[in-house]
Amino acid sequence: MTEATKVNPDLQRERDNCTFNVTELTNLIDGGAQKTEERRKREEMVLKEGIHLDEVPSEYLSHKEKYELAVKKACYLFKMIRRLQEEENTGMENYQEVLGGSLGSAILRDGSPLTLHYVMFIPTIMGQATVEQQVLWIGRAFNCDIIGTYAQTELGHGTFIRGLETTATYDPDTKEFVLHSPTLTSYKWWPGGLAHTANYCIVVAQLYTKGQCHGIHPFIVQLRDEETHMPLPGIKIGEIGAKLGMNGTNNGFLGFDKVRIPREHMLMKNAKVLEDGTYVRAPSSKLTYGTMMFVRVVLVNDVCSYVAKAVTIATRYSAVRHQSQPKPDEPEPQILDYVTQQHKLAIGIATVHALRLSASWIWNMYNNVTAELDAGDLERLPELHALSCCLKAISTSDAAETVERCRLACGGHGYMLASSFPLMYGMVTAACTYEGENTVMLLQTARYLVKAWQQAKGGNPLTPTVAYIASVSAGRRSPPWDNTVEGIIHGFQQVAAGKIGACVANIEKRQRTGMSYEDAWNMTSVQLTSASEAHCRAFILTTYFNETENQIKAVSPALRAVLLQLVDLYVVYWALQRVGDLLRFTSISERDIEQLQSWYEELLIKLRVNAVGLVDAFDIRDEILHSALGAYDGRVYERLMEEALKSPLNAQPVNQSFHKYLKPFMQGKL
């Protein structure tokens, strides 16, 4: 091995000391050895093309150049995928496998201007267009003859989509819809790829026909000339400007000045407008929930992959970095030896597993419910909706917090873009807002929980994910505290049920003073979000525990021990974070809490030896991780310097601003 490929000795020692088989865990995470092999093959195929390599790292480019580079890379990436799809057995049959996971984000690290074409434009046509419309559009879209996006959010309206202002007014004389933006706030604002990339677009607008408004409906609209790419008449379009992150996504604005489209451009799988302007209602309004829930469910997995990257970087860095000298005659320890550092990292590692298993659980539920839906059974839709809302909120906010905690755990070097943390944070924190703002999401779940409480009170049966409410709402005394993982999980259910009960009591109390239900709800809403969070924590803890219990049946004793330690750590960590809730709603004692604290500290020490092995098992290639601090070989300082030298500012020893400004200023001649 040459100097340049040698692994840092501290990191090597960590690997030598790992007590379990790292590959076994990787296979478990992937869902089997073959899946691991397939994933690795896919990564190799994509990465060997070298599209991810930049001459100058994109962080040094101007905003405009960043966009141009993103278009270039996105085109080459999709060209390659198109080619690989045509070949057989490349594992590229599914766009999502490549786009959704870490692989796509390794190539387009700050977002892609083509993502919404695949993630929203095509799926919306598939889900909401008639068969005739699909014949017309799907082929061209799949082929990328046209590039589309999805325009819903407006300058003045985001999460509350009923308030959208763009109008689509049917004109029976010409059999056309007239799309119009009546106000500045009605401009579409935010859609990715809309600014300069897409030439077609699904537009969500308020449908007017025969003088009546029928609420929002989707329309397909051509935005730009297919040959010249010039915006069509009446289309006012551009980009919304620089953002905290995702500067490769080309988010745009769009205004209509009475733009006419044929009647057939309304997507009419559900509701319809006939030639004469007659409106035909959709069979069920709940059918449109589907896509929104799909995206939220997928999001959980998505943010999870960022958490895995973040803890991989921070853990490896912590094994390489040495600091301070607690004992006078000994060398500076690895910062991984500090318990405060372990406290920041171990929970991050456990969070990856907890969220991944929760994501996969809700993914199964989603598929079951969708199948039932297709068979006309809508019964479990509200439960899925409620669960997907709070899980979206908690997983994205936990993920954002974990990424930042990992960054801060790397000290100053985490602040460098070369660490990869800042770009990741930009991606993850965005998810706290898009696809349903998190506070709104928690309040949506709270509505379901309050309803469940009232159902239980009325003696009605509850759906499985809220079944725990029944015993608390019936006023049954809580059992004596059991200071085990199962006991804590049960305690979290009592907390959630207790909080929901307290909310209901508060709302009713306020109503009795003459307050309207809506105002009483609003006054109680801080507590409602907290109840909703508690419910979600109980769900994640339960799922993580149960799914791990299932998984470990088939693993080696060494790995089993570590996986159980991780579950213990996660559960005890959250118990200590929520001691106040447990004290209020369960019979936990001060002695129990002190025991939990010691248990937690012991778990940190136990997991210490396997920290590097645990993140190695996430099996994230250096090209995908893209971090000077986190590479497999641990050459942290060498890579930091190599990255610094790529800055164009370092190409000249003296910058021109010296002659133009600095020297005249120093000589008093400016």
Add this chain to the structure above:
Amino acid sequence: MTEATKVNPDLQRERDNCTFNVTELTNLIDGGAQKTEERRKREEMVLKEGIHLDEVPSEYLSHKEKYELAVKKACYLFKMIRRLQEEENTGMENYQEVLGGSLGSAILRDGSPLTLHYVMFIPTIMGQATVEQQVLWIGRAFNCDIIGTYAQTELGHGTFIRGLETTATYDPDTKEFVLHSPTLTSYKWWPGGLAHTANYCIVVAQLYTKGQCHGIHPFIVQLRDEETHMPLPGIKIGEIGAKLGMNGTNNGFLGFDKVRIPREHMLMKNAKVLEDGTYVRAPSSKLTYGTMMFVRVVLVNDVCSYVAKAVTIATRYSAVRHQSQPKPDEPEPQILDYVTQQHKLAIGIATVHALRLSASWIWNMYNNVTAELDAGDLERLPELHALSCCLKAISTSDAAETVERCRLACGGHGYMLASSFPLMYGMVTAACTYEGENTVMLLQTARYLVKAWQQAKGGNPLTPTVAYIASVSAGRRSPPWDNTVEGIIHGFQQVAAGKIGACVANIEKRQRTGMSYEDAWNMTSVQLTSASEAHCRAFILTTYFNETENQIKAVSPALRAVLLQLVDLYVVYWALQRVGDLLRFTSISERDIEQLQSWYEELLIKLRVNAVGLVDAFDIRDEILHSALGAYDGRVYERLMEEALKSPLNAQPVNQSFHKYLKPFMQGKL
């Protein structure tokens, strides 16, 4: 008033409904009406020069162009200050007034390459150079004939400065020091202005003379030729690369290849090296604490000004933004009407006051202690050190959290750079790491607290800021819970004392099992940081309450009511956040907690009507706020669009990447 200068009617209505005199509060914050006038005059003088205006907003520039713009603006800013200083009565006599506050950051929003010249280079010469050395350097530095910076941190060492590796070896033959970077990790890394701006530098290095190492000492080193700006022989210098924020600061790296400097370039006010190489020790090693504490104390005020900006933006936006329709037949309410939104904003407003008063309290203490120090009295130094460490940690982390909470409270639009949040977050979160990493800071305070506990146990008197420990350590029973602000503050002291006591008990218990003190400390360190935080919370709550009680004596009844509501809110908010601690260490009951929750919700409603007035009182000019969402006139959507249109990408309807990549890709010809 023209359309373009009209205030948004929602915002105007908020102002009309405000119950107190906004100017009265502004004056109170500034320290009197005359101070307000002086500040405004200073702002007007600087801003009328127009240095803050950019042709193209800097967020659209390349990394290199950002630096060049920062140099240009920094030179013009300091040229102007130099000129104004020469004139009389401009209030510009003190650089810090202009640089430290919001004004400097309004012009150089992403950091300045000249800051360290004023903040570290000149002060270090003043504090650590002999009179003869000052004669030589101070004039040139004040005049900006030379531009300096301060290089301490290295690639491999930050907070732990004893571990620095750069060497300065005295050669008695030539009477020179030889500066050398023995390893890659010994390269200086991070100093602002070091990369391409400064031509001189204070370098902190391990001093070797007569074969012995005497620890770290400061040296003044010329880096670049004064005429050509070319790096001098043996100087390896450049920039460290792009960062999460502060991309105008020109952070650099610096390596030495046996660079020789005259003996007189060691700053010798304290320790000395004689011509023959004899080392003369400094009279007291504690003297060097001063500057570090100064910076930490100033930092509290500094981050506070960012919190004030953040809540101003989020509150005004929340008055303008409407969303959802909780009541079927009513219009969409302002989002400020949602209690969940008030929950995010009100605590932010209170935090500004709490931190500002704490900052001013510790600033007074700092000045007193420094005066005592000059008189040879070192007694209160450890107390000041302990308090400045935890206050630095808590104020920066609270500030960073508040800025992010405000950003997220603005939904998607907060994610735009035009909101100003992302740049602010970059500045504030950096302060969690620099000048002493926050976890390390908390553990420094914890050492003092543990010592105080042991002193109290030994019956010794305690210093004022930890005096509350005495009664708990003596095992006195806590008084019955008192559900008032004073009662809660007392409760927080009990929590802090209780946690310190628990830490001491845990450390001793672990030592009894044969563990070394250092290992026992490490095992207990998660609890130690928590004790340290609790101590700091108790200090901030106490100070905020006491200082407000003092201030309100001289204010109008209307303002007094609001200021007291804010204190109540702050104290009750933190009580609810720390319910677990209160349940463990005080006699608070479930009923008390429920009352606190109702009290909190009522306070939110009471403060609602004055929310805009409260942030208006921070009196931050639009040019300093620099936010499309937060401007005084509330023209949120118009400004967002105006900012978007400044993006160079919007200058052409079709970007060149369409012809180069997108069209060939769509046509299958790429």
